[in-house]
Amino acid sequence: MKLLPLHPQPKKGEILSSWMVRLALENRFHLHTFYSKLLGCKHPIWTRDVDRSATADLIHLLSECSSCSATKIEATTLRHYDGYMYEDVRTHGVARWIVPLGIYHRLHRNGMQCCPLCLKEEVPYYKLKWRTSFFTLCEKHRCFLIDECPNCKAIVEYHRLGIGKHMDVRSSELHLCSHCYFNLSETPPVYPPRLPESIVQEYRNTLKQFENDSWSRTLTFPTTHPLAFFHGLRGLLMLVNKRACVELRKNINASVPLNLPLEKDWSPEFGYLTIRERFNLLMACFWLMHDWPHRFVTILKMSKLSRSRFAEDVAQFPFWLQQPLNQYLDQRHYIPSPEEVNSVVDYLKSKGIPVSAPSVAKVLGIGRDFARTFNSHWNNRN
Ligand SMILES: [Zn+2]
Numbered sequence: 001m002k003l004l005p006l007h008p009q010p011k012k013g014e015i016l017s018s019w020m021v022r023l024a025l026e027n028r029f030h031l032h033t034f035y036s037k038l039l040g041c042k043h044p045i046w047t048r049d050v051d052r053s054a055t056a057d058l059i060h061l062l063s064e065c066s067s068c069s070a071t072k073i074e075a076t077t078l079r080h081y082d083g084y085m086y087e088d089v090r091t092h093g094v095a096r097w098i099v100p101l102g103i104y105h106r107l108h109r110n111g112m113q114c115c116p117l118c119l120k121e122e123v124p125y126y127k128l129k130w131r132t133s134f135f136t137l138c139e140k141h142r143c144f145l146i147d148e149c150p151n152c153k154a155i156v157e158y159h160r161l162g163i164g165k166h167m168d169v170r171s172s173e174l175h176l177c178s179h180c181y182f183n184l185s186e187t188p189p190v191y192p193p194r195l196p197e198s199i200v201q202e203y204r205n206t207l208k209q210f211e212n213d214s215w216s217r218t219l220t221f222p223t224t225h226p227l228a229f230f231h232g233l234r235g236l237l238m239l240v241n242k243r244a245c246v247e248l249r250k251n252i253n254a255s256v257p258l259n260l261p262l263e264k265d266w267s268p269e270f271g272y273l274t275i276r277e278r279f280n281l282l283m284a285c286f287w288l289m290h291d292w293p294h295r296f297v298t299i300l301k302m303s304k305l306s307r308s309r310f311a312e313d314v315a316q317f318p319f320w321l322q323q324p325l326n327q328y329l330d331q332r333h334y335i336p337s338p339e340e341v342n343s344v345v346d347y348l349k350s351k352g353i354p355v356s357a358p359s360v361a362k363v364l365g366i367g368r369d370f371a372r373t374f375n376s377h378w379n380n381r382n
């Protein structure tokens with residue numbers, strides 16, 4: 001494959017599909033013709049999630065025709081966050097922390113997320129981090145991201161630009177809505193509300209870590225390892241988002257003005273939610289993580305949530321989340337062995353304390369009614 005006459009390089013933090021669209025448009029080609037006829041790609045590209053599963057062949061081909069190194073191209077795919085947000089993005093099914101594009105959920109269909117103000121800058125392009133469900137704000141412009149056109153409500157799908165009547169789209173026009181050609185960078189920015197304890201600021205600081213590819217130790221989180229942080233945060237999100245956890249959401253709403261929905265049909269999967277719904281859930285979790293684990297434990301107890309209500313398999317979570325669940329929220333019955341009960345009976349007798357359900361319960365740290373079920377141990381031995 002020969003070098004293309006025009007081969008713009010990926011912009012800082014650009015996502016693969018955005019660069020691929022710019023590459024085709026820059027050379028004045030229709031996207032599909034460009035990749036299938038001109039470059040001879042054998043496999044379908046645009047019906048799959050190319051940012052998640054670009055093949056080595058495709059990366060090699062792009063490298064040859066653009067003179068951009070394969071390593072640099074690889075870094076424009078979602079594999080870039082392997083070992084950071086998730087272990088391996090290529091795992092089948094709904095990938096953790098990835099916005100599933102074009103999937104209908106309730107009345108909402110996910111489009112590519114973007115910041116209207118970032119699209120205003122020199123050459124408009126789309127960023128890799130916007131594909132992650134953790135991003136709901138632009139950390140630079142402080143406004144909410146958008147994923148649909150404010151004019152026609154079509155989702156943001158830049159790979160559809162140049163299809164149909166409006167064939168003549170330039171590579172510098174990725175800020176256009178592919179449906180009505182509204183300039184998305186003209187979308188009036190919407191800013192998040194003020195929330196207690198600077199949680200929005202804390203969230204923005206976390207988003208900034210992506211810019212530097214570094215996980216600062218100055219962040220006040222229960223863990224300093226990004227993979228463990230995101231893994232545990234996912235557990236917290238699942239809990240706050242659980243259908244049955246109405247009481248928990250009620251208790252959070254009483255302290256933070258987030259208006260988390262209280263209906264029981266609250267949706268289960270984070271990545272499918274709207275940008276605002278995801279923002280609210282993330283803020284609830286950031287608030288819960290303050291003064292870790294004391295606030296978390298108190299709110300869970302107030303909401304009558306125990307370790308087993310949190311998840312069936314707590315061992316799947318990282319240590320920082322497992323630990324308070326095991327230490328403070330484990331309400332499973334501890335069942336003493338017959339030997340333990342016998343030795344407690346002997347101990348009480350040796351101290352001259354009358355052996356009864358209340359006295360045995362006190363030493364074993366179990367309930368009196370439960371202790372009564374062991375009464376044969378002392379009745380038979382008296
Ligand atoms: Zn921005």
Ligand SMILES: [Zn+2]
Pocket residue numbers: 149150151152153154177178179180181182
């Ligand atoms: Zn539109």
